Amino acid sequence: MSPPAGRLQGGYSVVVEDLSRSFGDFCAVDRISFQVKDGEIFGFLGANGAGKTTTIRMLCGLILPTSGRGLVEGLDIGKEAEEIRKIIGYMSQKFSLYEDLTVSENLEFFGGLYGLSHAQVTRKVKESATAADLEAFSGRRTREIPLGLKQRLALTCAVMHNPHVLFLDEPTAGVDPISRRDFWALIHELASGGTTVFVTTHYMDEAEYCNRLAVMHKGRIAASGSPKSLKNRYQKGSIEEMFIGLVGRERTADDD
Amino acid sequence: MGRIGAIVKKETILLRRDRILMALMLIMPLVQLVILGYVLSSEIRGIPAVVCDLDRSRLSRSIPRRLSSSGYFKVIAVENEESSVAHYLDRGLASVAVVIPHGFSKDLISGVGTGIQLLLDGQDSNTATLAAGYLTGILESFIGEQISDPLKTLPEGAVPAFLSPDIRIRYNPDLRQKDFMVPGIVVMLLTMITTLISAMGLVREREIGTLEQLLVAPVKKQELLIGKIIPFAVVGFIELAISLLFAKLWYEIPIRGSIGLYMLMVTVYLFTTLGTGLLVSTVARTQQQAMFITIFLLIFMMIMSGFIFPLENMPKNMRWMASMNPMSFMVRVTRDLFIKGAGFNPLYKQGMMLAVFGLIVFSVAVIRFRKRMS
Numbered sequence: 001m002s003p004p005a006g007r008l009q010g011g012y013s014v015v016v017e018d019l020s021r022s023f024g025d026f027c028a029v030d031r032i033s034f035q036v037k038d039g040e041i042f043g044f045l046g047a048n049g050a051g052k053t054t055t056i057r058m059l060c061g062l063i064l065p066t067s068g069r070g071l072v073e074g075l076d077i078g079k080e081a082e083e084i085r086k087i088i089g090y091m092s093q094k095f096s097l098y099e100d101l102t103v104s105e106n107l108e109f110f111g112g113l114y115g116l117s118h119a120q121v122t123r124k125v126k127e128s129a130t131a132a133d134l135e136a137f138s139g140r141r142t143r144e145i146p147l148g149l150k151q152r153l154a155l156t157c158a159v160m161h162n163p164h165v166l167f168l169d170e171p172t173a174g175v176d177p178i179s180r181r182d183f184w185a186l187i188h189e190l191a192s193g194g195t196t197v198f199v200t201t202h203y204m205d206e207a208e209y210c211n212r213l214a215v216m217h218k219g220r221i222a223a224s225g226s227p228k229s230l231k232n233r234y235q236k237g238s239i240e241e242m243f244i245g246l247v248g249r250e251r252t253a254d255d256d
Numbered sequence: 257m258g259r260i261g262a263i264v265k266k267e268t269i270l271l272r273r274d275r276i277l278m279a280l281m282l283i284m285p286l287v288q289l290v291i292l293g294y295v296l297s298s299e300i301r302g303i304p305a306v307v308c309d310l311d312r313s314r315l316s317r318s319i320p321r322r323l324s325s326s327g328y329f330k331v332i333a334v335e336n337e338e339s340s341v342a343h344y345l346d347r348g349l350a351s352v353a354v355v356i357p358h359g360f361s362k363d364l365i366s367g368v369g370t371g372i373q374l375l376l377d378g379q380d381s382n383t384a385t386l387a388a389g390y391l392t393g394i395l396e397s398f399i400g401e402q403i404s405d406p407l408k409t410l411p412e413g414a415v416p417a418f419l420s421p422d423i424r425i426r427y428n429p430d431l432r433q434k435d436f437m438v439p440g441i442v443v444m445l446l447t448m449i450t451t452l453i454s455a456m457g458l459v460r461e462r463e464i465g466t467l468e469q470l471l472v473a474p475v476k477k478q479e480l481l482i483g484k485i486i487p488f489a490v491v492g493f494i495e496l497a498i499s500l501l502f503a504k505l506w507y508e509i510p511i512r513g514s515i516g517l518y519m520l521m522v523t524v525y526l527f528t529t530l531g532t533g534l535l536v537s538t539v540a541r542t543q544q545q546a547m548f549i550t551i552f553l554l555i556f557m558m559i560m561s562g563f564i565f566p567l568e569n570m571p572k573n574m575r576w577m578a579s580m581n582p583m584s585f586m587v588r589v590t591r592d593l594f595i596k597g598a599g600f601n602p603l604y605k606q607g608m609m610l611a612v613f614g615l616i617v618f619s620v621a622v623i624r625f626r627k628r629m630s
Contacts, residue, residue, distance in 0.1 A: 081627070081628075082627075085472055098466060100273045101270065112265070
């Protein structure tokens with residue numbers, strides 16, 4: 001399952017140009033442009049309401065852009081959403097699992113949704129890094145399992161079909177630090193297998209795990225680059241300090 | 257088929273695990289059938305009546321007995337003065353008053369002709385109409401008997417023109433009201449449950465966030481909707497089986513037509529009810545909204561279906577609304593098939609109408625459903 005040659009634009013998995021989205025008078029995303037390289041972990045950093053989720057939904061074809069252009073693996077997000085859906089994985093903020101299905105029923109369902117056979121699902125689950133935990137809890141209702149495992153289950157469901165690009169919308173929200181670290185280990189494993197990972201977060205420490213970052217503020221990209229180059233550019237010791245220096249003062253002034 | 261199969265399987269498991277919903281869906285129809293079956297079929301009996309006998313003849317004195325023996329009326333008092341009648345109606349002690357005029361007996365026998373005054377409490381127009389009908393019938397046949405009695409010689413020239421219709425009631429000779437109402441209740445239950453469950457299905461997933469996950473999957477919207485709806489259709493059929501069994505065993509409703517044909521009609525009808533539900537879920541954001549919209553629609557569908565209120569009683573300029581109501585066709589089909597034992601040919605037209613409704617509603621729902629979030 002390699003992407004068709006020539007559709008990729010110079011090694012970029014996601015290319016966004018002047019992308020905007022308004023909801024009535026409110027401009028959630030305001031003419032943003034960025035590129036995500038093939039196989040990298042690209043972090044989208046920002047406070048709540050900065051426009052991260054809107055951007056990720058546009059890239060997944062869930063909402064149409066008001067203006068501008070976006071390509072995922074060379075496919076247009078406005079016109080070729082159906083094609084894009086075949087090659088991406090997506091995990092929304094709520095994890096979107098069926099709480100009344102057991103762990104194995106969820107895996108089975110999402111596998112089936114992506115056209116996988118029972119045997120393929122079983123193999124895929126065995127191969128996954130969380131195989132042991134998923135096995136141990138396989139018969140349990142999803143609502144009863146720990147949040148950290150729920151999240152890894154959602155990730156396993158989202159990558160069942162070996163997507164080229166994986167979109168994760170605040171995948172670690174509300175999870176304890178140990179689980180977060182485990183989760184990031186999984187993300188790195190996926191990336192080293194060649195999957196491009198586009199991840200949004202508002203945990204500043206997680207930004208350090210990314211190859212490159214874009215800091216989003218009020219619908220615009222305030223800064224972008226590798227964690228190291230960003231810290232250097234703004235003369236800060238950590239991403240958190242950099243972020244606060246960039247957007248913090250303004251945000252506290254009109255915080256809701 | 258794999259994707260649809262996965263959705264069907266998931267939906268079925270979730271439905272089965274929702275114990276409360278399952279219990280509601282199984283118990284609700286039984287309770288409604290038991291209660292509504294009796295309530296809606298209550299034939300009018302023992303209407304309180306007062307008779308004002310101003311004639312005081314042998315003939316007029318036999319009228320109260322005649323009214324009571326019909327079973328439709330219960331004569332609570334016989335008065336001899338017209339002024340005292342109003343009191344019974346005003347107080348609600350009687351719903352009808354029969355005033356027999358002076359000289360009633362004499363005028364009747366002599367062929368001069370006479371009249372009887374009926375006073376009706378029109379608050380409940382349905383009962384009043386029925387009571388008027390019953391009263392007229394009873395009095396007519398009573399008078400008919402008196403006149404045509406060969407022992408009573410009529411005076412010269414007084415030839416009473418009397419037409420006695422020979423009435424034969426077909427299909428439901430005993431005029432069992434239940435045979436008419438229960439099939440309507442069966443359709444009502446089927447309509448309510450399938451429309452509601454389908455309206456809630458997608459909206460629920462939107463609320464808990466799983467819809468988003470389904471939308472990003474490479475599944476065609478037709479596959480998604482069909483997969484969602486198949487288990488709901490199965491629920492509809494289970495529901496129907498329970499109601500039919502109950503109608504047959506408890507109320508002894510005859511099902512004279514072919515069950516196979518009926519299932520075909522129901523299948524066609526389900527496209528309308530499930531499609532309506534889907535259509536609602538493309539509009540509603542929350543389950544609460546979906547519930548309100550569905551109930552709003554269901555009330556119109558039920559009232560204008562001829563299930564309780566005869567469509568013939570609707571004002572002429574409103575009747576087109578009933579002809580736009582798929583439920584009215586289904587009620588008709590069900591009654592004709594059960595009571596008359598109608599086959600394919602007489603039901604063909606209704607079936608086609610149902611198919612057209614189903615196709616339109618379902619297609620609009622599919623077209624309106626977007627694999628996007630708004």
